[in-house]
Amino acid sequence: MKVICEKEELMRGIQMVSPVTPSKNTLPALSNILFEAERDKIKLSSTDLEIAVQCYIKGEITEDGGITIPSKRFANIIKELSTDDEIEIKADETNQINIKSGKSKFNLMGISKTEYPVIPEPPKNNNFTIKRGIFASMLKKIVFAASRDSQRYVLNGIYFILGDSKLTMVATDGRRLAYAKTNITQAEVKGKAIVPTKAVNDILRLLYSDINSEDMRIGISDNRISAEIDDITLLSTLIEGVFPNYEQVIPKKSDLKIKLNVKNTLTAVKQMALLTDNHLSSDRSSAVKFYFSQDLLKISASSAGIGSGETDLEIEYKNDPAEINFNPDFIKEIFQSIDEYSAIFEFTNSLNPAVIYPETDENYLCVVMPMRV
Numbered sequence: 001m002k003v004i005c006e007k008e009e010l011m012r013g014i015q016m017v018s019p020v021t022p023s024k025n026t027l028p029a030l031s032n033i034l035f036e037a038e039r040d041k042i043k044l045s046s047t048d049l050e051i052a053v054q055c056y057i058k059g060e061i062t063e064d065g066g067i068t069i070p071s072k073r074f075a076n077i078i079k080e081l082s083t084d085d086e087i088e089i090k091a092d093e094t095n096q097i098n099i100k101s102g103k104s105k106f107n108l109m110g111i112s113k114t115e116y117p118v119i120p121e122p123p124k125n126n127n128f129t130i131k132r133g134i135f136a137s138m139l140k141k142i143v144f145a146a147s148r149d150s151q152r153y154v155l156n157g158i159y160f161i162l163g164d165s166k167l168t169m170v171a172t173d174g175r176r177l178a179y180a181k182t183n184i185t186q187a188e189v190k191g192k193a194i195v196p197t198k199a200v201n202d203i204l205r206l207l208y209s210d211i212n213s214e215d216m217r218i219g220i221s222d223n224r225i226s227a228e229i230d231d232i233t234l235l236s237t238l239i240e241g242v243f244p245n246y247e248q249v250i251p252k253k254s255d256l257k258i259k260l261n262v263k264n265t266l267t268a269v270k271q272m273a274l275l276t277d278n279h280l281s282s283d284r285s286s287a288v289k290f291y292f293s294q295d296l297l298k299i300s301a302s303s304a305g306i307g308s309g310e311t312d313l314e315i316e317y318k319n320d321p322a323e324i325n326f327n328p329d330f331i332k333e334i335f336q337s338i339d340e341y342s343a344i345f346e347f348t349n350s351l352n353p354a355v356i357y358p359e360t361d362e363n364y365l366c367v368v369m370p371m372r373v
Contacts, residue, residue, distance in 0.1 A: 001065025002090045003037045005057065007083045007101070013057040014075045016209070016232055017046035020053045020202065021071040029115045032068035035089070036113065037061045045119055046071065051199050052119045053206070056231035066113040067091035077106055122226035122233060123219035128186040130167070132216045132229060136207040138169050138180045139200055141337040141364060146197045147173035154241035157196045160220065162189050170246045176330050177249055177367040178337070191220050194243055199236035203227050206234060250367055251355055254346040258292065258317055259359060262343050265299075266335040268311045272301035273328035275309050287325040287371045292317050301328070324350045325371045334366045 014033065022030055025048070034045040040061065045054045077099060081087060085102035091110060099106040139158065147155035152174070161168040168181040207216075211230050219226040227234045272288045291298040295317055300310035324347055335343065340358040347354035350370055357365035 001035075001037050001067060002063035002088070003042055003059045003061050004086050004088050005042065005059035007078060007081055007085075007087055009057045009059065010078050010087060011075075012210075013042075013044040013055045014071075014078060016055040016206065017044045017053045018071050018075055019205065020046040020048055020051050022048040027117075029068050029111045030117070031071060032111055032116070033071045033074060034066065034068050034113055034116045034119075035091075036066035038064050038066075045116075047117060047119055049117060050196070051202055051234065051236045053202065053235075054119065054233045063090075065091060067095060067097060067110040068113055068116050069097055069110050070108060073108065077108075120224065120235060122228060122235060123221035123224060125219075126162075126189055126191055126221065127217055127219040128162070128167070128184045128189045129215050129217050130182070130184060132207055132211070132214055134182055135216060135218070136204060138167075138182060139204055139207075141180055142169045142171045142178045143197060143200050143204070144171075144333040144337065145173060145176050145178035145366070146171040146200075148197075149173070154194060154239060154243055157194045157239050158200055159243040159246070160191075160193045160195060160225075162191045162220065170243070172244070172246060172249070175327070175369045176334070177246060178334075178364075179246065179250065179366070180364045182363060192243075193220050193225055194239035194241065195225050196236060196239055199225070199234070202236075203234055206232055249353070250365070251346070251348070251353060254355065255348045256292070256319060256322060256346065258297070258315055258345045260297070260315065260343050260345050261313070262335055262338050262341060264313055265297075265343070266332065268299040268313060269328050269331050269335065271311060272299055272309055273332065275301040275303055275307055276328055277303050277306065286327065287373050288328045288331065289323055289325050291321070291323040292319070293321045294318070322347075322349070324354060325373050326354075326368060327371060330368050334368060337366070338364075 036043045042057050042059045081101040088100040090098045095110045097108040097110045142158050159170040165187040166181055167184050170179050213230045216229040223238055225236050276286050288301045297313040297315045302308035334356050338358050342359040345356055353367050353369050355367055
């Protein structure tokens, strides 16, 4: 194999695929990037056996072939080379890799590409196209609610539901839930899948990188999801199991419905969170209190040995006084995910879950359980 690349193009490819390379593994080849040159394409690939990323880059190919190159060392070498000189990469049948740029030369020992795991093709059926910005926004608004408890593995991801020309996403950790939906044009696409949080974060990393395309393609099979954007493809295995019935968690009605200013409420919760003890997840020291009275919301916190605080927000409220307590981190993450000026806050009493959603967006809502203090 022999190719010539520009540094900028090579670094782009490395940055796309290298974060997937596992730092610890029992298969030495997994620490490497698979570097392949065939006809007019150069392809970089990386996998940890659960997630794989492939990226095509531009370059001049003078000899077809492939090799796996130590990921971290390769990235560090390319990073330090001059942008003024082209980079020549050559590999021989003994797996020796020669890197030349200007007056600099490097030799690395690679591993044969035959020892690298075969990366599967994206699902050929059950594909749909969606705007990159819409998909990224949905993932970002949902992923924070996914469970981090390894014992509840079916909750360690985002639940995708496809059908009736709609994509619905749900995530929950048992104490809060985030739900979003959007329309898709492919009415025939159907299916359900639990996409691991790690894969979701990798997709978000790619979506927020320097990519020109406005559209992307998602494919879902029985055990795999693919995300294709421009010349980049990510594939991930799915979480096996049955996602809980999320619909029964969402309250169908509530007694109180209050409009809140998103920015002001978020600021108030952040302030009061400074006085909570997040290590004590089940008592009053870790809660912020929402107290509603005539045209006023008082948000407060109190922790023994730390102190107390409160702040007032003017609201439209004509009902009897009511209070409800929350984990401040849950409320912060919900309000940070709402990009509108106002949000609607619905609840019935201090024991039942509250529902929070943007004032003018019926396609997104969050449910959060109160704390009993």
